[in-house]
Amino acid sequence: MEKKEFQAESKRLLEMMINSIYTKKEVFLRELISNASDAIDKIYYKALTDDSLTFQKDQYYIKVIPNKEKRTLTIVDTGIGMTKEELEENLGTIAKSGSLAFKKENELKDGYDIIGQFGVGFYAAFMVADVVTVISKALGSDQAYKWESKGADGFTIEPYEKEEVGTEIILKIKENTEDDNYDEFLDEYRLKQIIKKYSDFIRYPIKMDVKVQKPKNENENEFEEVVEEQTINSMVPIWRKNKSELTDEDYENFYAEKHYGFDKPLKHIHISVDGTVRYQAILYIPEKTPFNYYTAEYEKGLELYSNGVLIMNKCPDLLPDYFSFVKGMVDSEDLSLNISREMLQHDKQLKIIAKNIQNKIKRELENLLKNQREKYEKFYEAFGRQLKYGVYSDFGANKETLQDLLMFYSSKEKKLVTLQEYVSRMPEEQKYIYYATGDSYERIEKLPQTELVADKGYEILYLTEDIDEFAIKMLMTYKEKEFKSVSSGDLGISEEENKKETEKEHKELFEQMKSILGDKVKDVRASKRLKTHPVCLSTDGEITIEMEKVLNAMPN
Numbered sequence: 131m132e133k134k135e136f137q138a139e140s141k142r143l144l145e146m147m148i149n150s151i152y153t154k155k156e157v158f159l160r161e162l163i164s165n166a167s168d169a170i171d172k173i174y175y176k177a178l179t180d181d182s183l184t185f186q187k188d189q190y191y192i193k194v195i196p197n198k199e200k201r202t203l204t205i206v207d208t209g210i211g212m213t214k215e216e217l218e219e220n221l222g223t224i225a226k227s228g229s230l231a232f233k234k235e236n237e238l239k240d241g242y243d244i245i246g247q248f249g250v251g252f253y254a255a256f257m258v259a260d261v262v263t264v265i266s267k268a269l270g271s272d273q274a275y276k277w278e279s280k281g282a283d284g285f286t287i288e289p290y291e292k293e294e295v296g297t298e299i300i301l302k303i304k305e306n307t308e309d310d311n312y313d314e315f316l317d318e319y320r321l322k323q324i325i326k327k328y329s330d331f332i333r334y335p336i337k338m339d340v341k342v343q344k345p346k347n348e349n350e351n352e353f354e355e356v357v358e359e360q361t362i363n364s365m366v367p368i369w370r371k372n373k374s375e376l377t378d379e380d381y382e383n384f385y386a387e388k389h390y391g392f393d394k395p396l397k398h399i400h401i402s403v404d405g406t407v408r409y410q411a412i413l414y415i416p417e418k419t420p421f422n423y424y425t426a427e428y429e430k431g432l433e434l435y436s437n438g439v440l441i442m443n444k445c446p447d448l449l450p451d452y453f454s455f456v457k458g459m460v461d462s463e464d465l466s467l468n469i470s471r472e473m474l475q476h477d478k479q480l481k482i483i484a485k486n487i488q489n490k491i492k493r494e495l496e497n498l499l500k501n502q503r504e505k506y507e508k509f510y511e512a513f514g515r516q517l518k519y520g521v522y523s524d525f526g527a528n529k530e531t532l533q534d535l536l537m538f539y540s541s542k543e544k545k546l547v548t549l550q551e552y553v554s555r556m557p558e559e560q561k562y563i564y565y566a567t568g569d570s571y572e573r574i575e576k577l578p579q580t581e582l583v584a585d586k587g588y589e590i591l592y593l594t595e596d597i598d599e600f601a602i603k604m605l606m607t608y609k610e611k612e613f614k615s616v617s618s619g620d621l622g623i624s625e626e627e628n629k630k631e632t633e634k635e636h637k638e639l640f641e642q643m644k645s646i647l648g649d650k651v652k653d654v655r656a657s658k659r660l661k662t663h664p665v666c667l668s669t670d671g672e673i674t675i676e677m678e679k680v681l682n683a684m685p686n
């Protein structure tokens with residue numbers, strides 16, 4: 131028997147992960163069942179491509195067996211199993227996913243629905259178990275092996291007797307402590323509940339031996355307790371179900387089960403279209419910005435299924451860039467199964483679906499803004515920048531789609547407001563939508579340039595992000611009102627007339643100041659917008675001081 135150590139990084143990772151990724155211990159079962167389902171999917175896939183194998187659905191199942199006396203919980207599957215090497219590699223290295231490798235190897239062939247990809251799920255078992263034993267026999271192999279580990283300090287591996295191909299995972303459930311109760315993971319009723327909650331749509335039966343009361347013979351009043359093998363999960367995918375049958379929790383569980391994110395979704399959108407192109411989709415707006423969201427590493431896309439079979443993990447063509455934060459899946463029976471990536475891009479059906487989805491997302495966001503302002507603000511905090519970026523890119527082609535979803539901080543309301551709200555409050559004589567730029571609201575508030583506009587009682591939008599002003603420049607107008615920076619030359623305010631007189635009066639002073647400042651300024655003029663500050667800088671053209679800073683900071 132050999133003893134191998136986990137790699138040093140693995141040790142640290144293991145502890146970190148166990149304590150941080152999962153908020154609930156019960157998800158260990160979801161992870162182990164997902165792995166079992168993946169293992170069966172792999173056999174199913176092999177059978178599609180290998181004539182010597184047949185796949186008879188009823189031979190494949192997952193079984194969950196609690197044993198209170200021995201304090202063990204066993205998860206059996208009839209999947210593809212693991213060789214000695216695979217046990218070592220896939221269970222001995224954290225973040226190593228045999229499933230991901232499998233998906234990559236077989237990428238160009240038919241699809242299937244393998245869930246695993248991160249290579250961490252298995253270790254969730256250590257949240258509830260002191261010892262984890264894995265007995266596995268790989269497809270096409272004569273010898274089975276036993277892998278065993280007590281957690282962070284390594285694992286042992288040795289040959290073992292096992293008749294059938296597949297895997298058995300035995301968890302030695304932890305003893306209760308003062309703070310944590312582990313008995314629940316041996317309780318039949320509780321286990322059924324956890325399976326239902328997380329693994330209801332697993333496509334293979336998850337079985338358990340369940341005690342049931344049965345009438346004795348014909349005498350209906352007398353019952354006896356018998357053990358019956360039951361299938362716990364309903365197996366029908368969530369997106370095929372009727373919206374009215376599903377709860378928010380069901381959608382949240384699906385989000386977690388699919389690893390769309392570690393957060394809770396802010397909103398779900400369930401679409402079922404029976405038009406020229408038939409499709410179902412479940413889309414999510416996440417609550418939190420993924421850590422790599424605003425980097426080049428982030429990949430947008432939705433899972434694409436053809437008739438229940440996954441054909442693409444991340445189909446980017448289904449989402450415009452400005453909605454790249456949306457997660458979820460689309461299933462259509464109108465896509466052909468053997469579709470290649472190349473063909474997908476030119477697929478007419480796919481384009482129709484994408485357009486349709488885009489409209490739905492827009493409408494849902496508008497509804498959120500209208501009916502659940504607080505939630506919308508949360509969303510905007512996480513992804514507003516992407517919307518503004520969307521306005522700016524593509525030469526303003528998305529103006530119509532996005533302008534009513536934008537929000538900016540208002541000098542009057544002291545919170546984020548929409549352009550619609552701004553315009554609806556404008557006094558009759560106000561010509562422009564005013565904005566001011568700066569590092570923070572506090573600093574903008576103190577800008578001398580804002581004084582005149584604020585004094586007139588006009589609302590000013592405070593722009594603090596670089597992208598804000600670029601987006602506004604691209605919009606140019608909203609409801610025919612032009613945007614105007616408070617530091618631009620002509621503010622369109624009646625007090626402007628007075629300044630000409632002042633300029634005449636102090637002509638000499640101005641000329642002297644100009645000659646002293648020299649090249650540093652273009653002109654020295656009387657200002658009509660100052661009240662408490664003696665002087666301020668302003669720009670003549672369309673570029674404001676803030677924008678100039680950004681442009682100067684850009685590499686050439």
Ligand code: ADP
Nearest residue numbers: 165169220227228229246247248249250251252
């Ligand atoms: P992931 O499922 O994201 O790949 P896991 O940590 O859950 O990561 O599992 C790691 C790997 O171990 C899987 O990718 C798979 O190759 C292998 N594995 C785990 N459980 C089983 C199982 N029951 N049968 C066959 N292989 C398994």
Ligand code: MG
Nearest residue numbers: 165246251252
């Ligand atoms: Mg897994």
